[in-house]
Amino acid sequence: MSATGIGASVRRKEDFRFITGQGQYTDDVTRPGETRAVFVRSPHAHAKIRSIDVSAAKKMPGVIDVLTGAQLATDKIGNLICGWMIHSKDGSPMKMAAHPALASGKVNCVGDAVAVVIAETIAQGKDAAEKVKVDYEVLPAVVDPAKAQAKGAPQIHPDIVNNTIYQWHLGEKKDVDAAFAAAKHVTRLDIVNNRLVPNAMEPRAALADYDAGTDNLTLWNTSQNPHVARLVISAFIGMAPEHKLRVIAPDVGGGFGSKIFIYPEEVVCLWASRKVKRPVKWTSDRSEAFLTDAHGRDHVTHAEMALDANGKILALRAKTIANLGAYMSTFSSSVPTYLYATLLSGQYNIPSIYCEVDAVYTNTAPVDAYRGAGRPEATFVVERLVEVAARQMGIDPADLRRRNFITAFPHQTPVIMAYDAGDYNASLKKALEIADVKGFAKRKREAARHGKLRGLGYSTYIEACGIAPSQAVGSLGAGVGLWESAEVRVNPTGSVEVLTGSHAHGQGHETTFAQLVSERLGIPFENVSIVHGDTDKVQFGMGTYGSRSGAVGMSAIVKALDKIEIKAKKVAAFMLEAAEGDIEFKDGKFTVAGTDKSAAFGDVALNAYIAHKFTGAELEPGLKETSFYDPTNFTFPAGCHICELDVDIETGKVDIVNWTAVDDFGTIINPMIVEGQVHGGIAQGVGQALMEGAVYDKNGQLVTGSMMDYTMPRAHDLPSFHVGLTETKAPSNPLGMKGCGEAGAIASPAAVINAITDAIGTENIAMPATASAVWTALQKSQAPKAA
Amino acid sequence: MYNFTFHRPTTVRQAAGLLARNPDGKLLAGGHSLLPVMKQRLAQPSALVDLSLVEGMTGVELKGRSVVIGAMTRHADVANSQVLKDVMPGLAAVPGSIGDPQVRNRGTIGGSIANNDPNADYPAACLGLGATIITNKRRIAADDFFTGMFSTALEEGEIIVKISFPVAKKCAYEKFKHPASGFALVGVFVSKRGPDIRVAVTGAGSNGVFRVKSFEEALKKRFSPKSIEGMSIPATGMNADIHASPEYRAHLVAVLARRALAKANA
C-alpha cells in the first residue's frame, strides 16, 4: 500500500479551502447586476387564498418585480414532481397532487411560498414582502399521519380521498398469517419514527442567471445531483430545453438527503431571472430552512414478530403510515416503500414477511429521504422487535440474534433483496469483545452506586446501498436509472482530471477518488483532480445519496481507467516498438515483457497527444476515456453497534458512556474518512434517539422552528466511539466496496433505545427519549431500584 | 432588520439623554438577546444606544463585603475574574454556564438582567444572593427587581450601571440545561449568608425567577441537602412546553436544590 493509495488515511485535500474559509458555496458566487429574491410565505398550515394584492409592494424602494403563482401558471411553468411511481395494492397508481412552485388558490403548509419579491437588496425585499397583502380563509389542518385518513379529517388536495397517496404492500400475507397462527411467541410493538429536520450547515441557496444574448439559463444551487435537477427542471417543469440550461452545484455544505430534491425556490429564481433579465439570488435563512427543507422519517408503525419456542423467528408483519407532508417531494414515494419494507428481514433468516404502507398527505413540510432514508426506519422496527422478543423470552439478546443470523450467501429474503455477502457473526463477535460485554454486569453494579441505571443495547443492522442496477429500480417504479458516469482525462503532462457524476458535499471525494486514480495509474496523488457538480463539464451523472459514490461512482472510474490502460498500452507499443500484447503496465511504468525497455506514464501521455510515433490511421491521438457503469446489485453494508449508557435516576438524563461500532463496508479506500462518516452517522442517530423531533401543533405551526427549540446533538453529548471493521467484499462491483455514509444513522437509534429500555426496565419508550421523557417513563415503571 | 440610528455615548448621562430623545430607542449591550429579535424583524427600535464605550461600566471589584460588577462586564470576564473566584466561586460559575464562548465573550450581566428571560441564569444568582441593582437613578433590591417574564422594575430610560452582590460564605448554582437552547430548563441558586438563606429558581416558573420559601425555612435548621430530603414544590405555576411538563420542572427544582446544597457545602 502506498502512502496515498487505496487503504491509506490520506488527509482530505478539500479541507484546506473549507477550513480557511475559501470554499465557494452558492451564496459566495456573485453575478453582475444580481438581485435578491424574498419569498412571501404562508403563516397558515391550511388556507384558501382569496386574493393577493401586490400593488403596494411593487411601489416599495428597490423593488424590481413581485410575482405570484397566477403568473407562473400563465407562463406555463410546470409543477414539481415526484419521480418514483408506486402502485397501490389494488393496482392503481399513486395519487400525486399538483405542486406549483408558488401556491395558487390554496396553501397547504406553513412556509408555502405564495409570492416572491425581486429587489435590489434583501432588506428592501423584506420590506416589500411585508406589504404583499394576502387574504386567507383559514381551514382546519391535520398534521398527525395517524389522523390524516380519518373520516372528517381536513381534505388537503381536492381529488385525493382521505389524504391517501397510496396503500402499498409487499410480501405474502397468507404465509405470514399462517406462521403467526402457529407461533409459540409473538412480540408486538407500536413504534413512532420521529420526524427530523435535516439542518445541513449550509442552508439551501439558488442563483439563476439568464443570458438574453444566448437565451441560456445558468443555475448555481445547493444540489446533491445537479444533472437530475437539470433534467427535471427542463423536461418536467419546462423551464428551458436541457441544452439551454446549465446547473452548477459548487461547494455544498452538507445535504444528508435534503439537497437531492428539486425545490420551488430554484424554479422561481430561474423563472424570475428570465422575467427581470437580471441574475436572481436566494439564500435560505435558518428559519426558512426549518419550514421548507424536506424533513425526514415520520412513520407510525405497528409491528409484530412471530417466534418458535427456541427463539427462531418465523415471520414478521408491519403496518406503517408514512407522512409525506403537504406535497410529494422528488423521491418521497420510494422512501417508505422500496427503501424500507425491503430491509425488514434485517440480518435474519425470516421465512415470511408482510408489510403494508399507507402514505398520506398532511399540512406539514414535505418529507423525503434523509440520511438512511427508509433503512433507519426498517432497522428500528426489526432491532426493537428482536430485542424485546429476547427479553420477553428470557433469551440473551445477542444470542437470539445469533440463532437467526443469515450465514449462507447469496440469500434471497422474502422482501425482494438478495444479500450477496456478509458475515454477521463476525461483526457481532468483534463488537462484543470491543464493548467488553462480559464486564457489563460489574459496570452496572458500579453505576448503581452512583445513582445511575446502566443499560446495554444492540443493533445488528443491515442496509442496501449503492442503489442499483437501473433495470431493477426501473421495475420498482424509479423514473431514472441509477448508474454512474466517469470521464478520465489524461493531460499531455501526465496529470489527470476525473470528471464524475457523483457529487461531494462533505464526503471527501476529491481525496478518495484521487487515491484510487493514484494507485491504479501509479502517479502521484497530487497529480489528480476531481471535477464534479457542473453540467457543462460532466456530461451526465446521478449524484450522491444512498452511500452510492464509492460502490457506483468509483466503479465507473475503475472502468474508465481500464480503458485508459488499454489505450495507453497501444501508445506505448508504438513508442517502444513492440507488440501491444507484450506491453505490461505496473507502478506507473509501461514495460516490454521480458526486457528492460520501458516508458513512464507521463511519457506515454505526452506521446498520446503529440502523436509523432503513429499515424492517424493506426491510432487516434489523445488519452481520454468515459464509462457509464451500472452495477449488478445493491450492496449490503452491515454490522453491529452496541450502546452502553447511564440514566440518572433523579433527572432521567441519559449519558452515553460507551459506543462500539463494528461495520462491514467491504473494501475501504480511506479509513480516516470512513471513520469520520461513521462518527457523523452515529451522532445523527443519537440525535434522533435522544434529542431531535419536529413538533407541529394541531394548527400546523412548527413549534420546533429554531435551534432554540429543536435539539441538535452537540459534541459533548457523545462519547469517543470505538470503531472496528470486518470485511467481506461486495461481489457486485469491481472494487468490492459497500458504502459507509449512512450506516451510523441507520444503526444507532435502535441501539440507544434498546439500551435505555434495558436500563429502566420498560418495554418501549418513544423517540426522542429526552430526560423529561425518560423520567416520566421511570415514574410509570415499577419502582426502579438503583442497587 | 429594519433601519435604525446608531449612537455611541461615552457617559451614562449622555446615554440617558439619548434615550430621552429617542423614545423608541433601545440600549445595546452585548446584543445577544436584542440583535436576534431585530434580525427576525420582531423588534424595531428607531435608535440603538450602544453602551460599549461608556466609562465605568465594566469590571469586577470587591468593595467591603460585596462584589460589585459593572453592567457591561462580559460573561467571560465575570466567570474568569480571580477576585470573584476567590471570594465567591459559586457566583462565578453562573456566567460560566451561559451559552457558548461566543455568547460569553459578548453577553453582559446588565443586558441579561434587564432582559429577564425566564430561562436566564443571572436572575437566579441575583435573587439567590439578594443582590442590589444599581441604576443611574436608584438602587433596587433583587426581590423587587424581577417582576415577571421579560419584565423588570426598570422604568423608561433607566440604565443599570452596576450590580452589587453581598458575599455569601456558602453559595452554589446548579443548572439543568434546556436541551436545545442551553439556557436553564431549571436552575437553582442557593446561598447562606449568616442567617439569610436563599433558594432561587429560574427556568421553571411561568412568572420568571422565584424563591422557594419552604426550602429556605427548612434549611434554617441546617444548610444541608438532608434538610429538604423528601420535600417538593407544587407543579402549579410551573412552565409547560414540549421540553418539560410542570411536574418534571417541579421535580427538578427539588433535585437541583439538593445538588446545589451539596456543592455549596463541598
Ligand SMILES: Cc1cc2nc3c(=O)[nH]c(=O)nc-3n(C[C@H](O)[C@H](O)[C@H](O)COP(=O)(O)OP(=O)(O)OC[C@H]3O[C@@H](n4cnc5c(N)ncnc54)[C@H](O)[C@@H]3O)c2cc1C
Ligand atoms: C446562542 C445564545 C445562547 C445563550 N445562552 C444563554 C444561557 O445559557 N443562559 C443565559 O442566561 N443567557 C443566555 N443567552 C443570553 C445572553 O446571556 C445574552 O447576552 C443576555 O441575555 C443579554 O445580554 P446582552 O449584553 O447581550 O444584552 P443585549 O442583547 O444587548 O440587550 C438585552 C436587553 O437589555 C437591555 N439592556 C442592555 N443593557 C442594559 C443596561 N445596562 N441597562 C438597562 N437595559 C439594558 C437592552 O436594551 C435590551 O432590551 C444566550 C444567547 C445566545 C445568543
